[in-house]
Amino acid sequence: ETGVTQTPRHLVMGMTNKKSLKCEQHLGHNAMYWYKQSAKKPLELMFVYNFKEQTENNSVPSRFSPECPNSSHLFLHLHTLQPEDSALYLCASSQPSSGANEKLFFGSGTQLSVL
């Protein structure tokens, strides 16, 4: 148990659907992340939030829309996705401190299939 919970664990959606992925961390961290894990590819950083402010958008298509209402919750809103968006979406959190790269705590991910 890493202290980062993601729901749902599995999601199947059509290309015209709208769905949301949820992430919650119980670690008191101030930074939260979305990563995409596709088969045979490195993990791709999508978004970073520090103290609820988005500090990184790694050229992610607008069909992915993040939301961070507070430091404990992070959402990824999905709409009009493409089949190539099928992947494992991982949420992570960390406690940033100056001069050091703190380790990330990951959730178990949402396995997304787009039909």
Added chain:
Amino acid sequence: AQKVTQAQTEISVVEKEDVTLDCVYETRDTTYYLFWYKQPPSGELVFLIRRNSFDEQNEISGRYSWNFQKSTSSFNFTITASQVVDSAVYFCALSENFGNEKLTFGTGTRLTIIP
């Protein structure tokens, strides 16, 4: 640009054998951090180790050991007396001086321990 290469896509060894997972990195920064994460079948990545570029001492933690060689830009990971519970995908990662926003992962090595 940063890059992490894990040339071994999949490795299988018989239980109790030793196994080494290779990681080669590229960076132009003089200060950087290297990480190893383990991803068991449950999906969440679990932090194993963080090493900064100024600390080239090898580290041992139980059956795990890490060999950091700046001269060859490698940060290899060895599991001694492997166990079935070690079966997982292992990721090597690199980040710049500050912030996890620039964390670059390798493609991972899937390790299977055969009972």
